[in-house]
Amino acid sequence: MTFLLLSGWILSTTPAMASNFADVFEGAKKARAEGRFGEAEQRYREALTISPDNADVLLHLGIVLGILERHEEALAVLSRGIANAPDYIDLHIAVARIKGWMGRLDEAEADINYILSIDPGNTAALELRRQQAAYRDQDEDRIWRLDIGYDQSRFNRVSRKDWHEANIQITVGSKQTQGHLRAERSRRFGETDTYVRTGAAHRLNGDLGGYINLGATPAASFLPRWKVETGADYRLRDGGDFLGPTIIKLDLAQKNYASGDIRNIDPGLQQYLFNGRTWLTGRWINTYDLTPSKRLPGWSLRADWQALDSLRLFGGIASAAETESGASVTTLSRYAGAILDVTSGLGLNFAFTRDNRKAAYIRDVFSGGLSLRF
Template identity: 25%
Template sequence: ALKLSPKNTDVLVALGLVVGSSQRFDEADHLFDRALAIKPALLDARLGKIRLAIWQGETPRARALTDGVLATAPDNVEALDLDGRIALLEADYTRAGRSFQRALALEPRNAEALVGIGDVRRAEGDDEAARQAYHQALALQPGSADVEQRLAVPPPRNWRLDLGSEVSDLTNGLGDWTDSSAGIAYRLSPRTTISGHARLATRFGHTDVQMEGRIDQAFTPTFSAYALAAVTPDADFLARYSIGAGVSWQVLAPAKAFGPFSLNIDTRYDNFADTSVTSIQPWVQACILDGRLGLSARWVHAEDDTGTVADGYVLRADLAVTERFNFFAGYADAPEIDDGALVPTRTVFGGISFEVSDPLTLRASIAHEERPTFDRNIFGLGLTARF
């Protein structure tokens, strides 16, 4: 059709959408530009460039283009739908809901707006209301694979149970250490999770029980933080109390070849009977191979209240071998905080996790640790259940 009518803007836009949905982004952008060269104010071509920016993950560019269209065509239903979709990517659920509701008011049989309303409600944690919107959209578009896929998503599991146990074999006839833990977490909202954690550890005939509380908060899709506090009554070797906090910032969004890439930092203060230790651990994480391989590097800096300083690093790789089977391995040359002392330690570690079913994951790990006075072999098992 384009060969027969090279300046047919309808054909140029239609072809741009086809090749754009096939991820031939440069070719699609060129077709939209050709249409705009013929008709500079052509709304369909401008909307096509917005969709192209969304497909490419360029949310700021999509926002700027959409604001430009809405400034001249505030009641354009397609532009409102796209505005809602971009607001969802920005985690601005108030604006997203307002745009989809306005589009639906202008066009009551707009299935795309109903799907968008469902997506907003799901993002806000109201799965039942989301399903109601999806069913309304499906009534307008029977057999829609896009809507049926959303309805097939199981209801969210807001509870998570983590159980784990480690046994350490010490050289030089020093016996065994054990370290067991149980944690329960509840997702208050899609952005907020609270959790509690209990730890039972034994060393050289002494037993400590530590209790920890933690809150995780995602402020935006790319920035999150956490805070924790822990206490050990009648502590023999663990910290009497601890406080910690950390942040994570995703500086690059996921892409086909590379990403996401995040900058992180963890901080902690541990108070022992005879001393206290402050540690700071900035670290970076990057994913490649469509996100299947994650690589992280962590710098460890620790200092006690006498001014003794120790530094080190931890390197780790996580590989998703299959959808259910994951493997990790790493090496650390970093100080270990042991009863308030900063002990230089070298560790090689690795492990696997297997998703038995959607709610149940099993884990196993092994590590070899070298200290100045003894070596330590660590064997661990654990599970995670979601409900």
């Protein structure tokens, strides 16, 4: 009797659930068609609660997330769909399209080739190949960016005038390769130094990238006379929804002061979480004061959270050597800040840092800046 009642309940609820799913799914598609992408995302996620492994819902949700420029999250959703429906060609096309939006054109081309190996006449894949070829030829992913910043430092435990530092940087290039020119003007100890730097960054593919910076301070009083920086990062794994991409990093630097050279060898690890909305970065810092042949070990931890599509919050703590006028002393730093995209072309950033320099002083740093993108 109980079995019959349960069977009747299941049969009676199944049509209602199917009807509810259809209503939610159609509502999501309507919201997307009308450009209400935030609402569309919510409705697609509601549809997933009714049908968790539905490949059509995962496809449409991934596309909406891509339109919202939450690319890593979009790829994770589409990968979930492919795991459930590996032969669903539209999922593979969506992955290739989003990788193209991210500038990972070589990976996108490989995905398109895979699709055409299965379905040589697929019109969507052929059109996507044409579009991405035109994208390469026209170099539409050019980057022009101007960053301006200002820092003011106030001291506790010692009687010292505030430090004032201003910087300006212009960056030009593409999503794969960028070059920049930067100038920093610092006022400390009644002296003024101007540091000038140029550098370049390049991504060999979607997993591997690197950079190099060269800088100098003419007639330096307290800043390094010259500095060389280089580094690389490599994505170990793509991950999924909760535990996303894992990236290893290595940063190297050498600075020359009148008193001698300082060298840094700093490996690190970056882990994305929660569909790419949060990421943690840790570094093992190794500072070598080459004059007395002394190593000063340290570490740093930082957390970033994409609270909104236009707002990122960050904070961190570090215990590492800070070099001032050629002298390196272990300093405990705590900081927090925010990056706000006011429009697609204007961004603002704010930060507060407290440095506790061992047996010396406490320094509070107030930072602000703006970014203009062209």
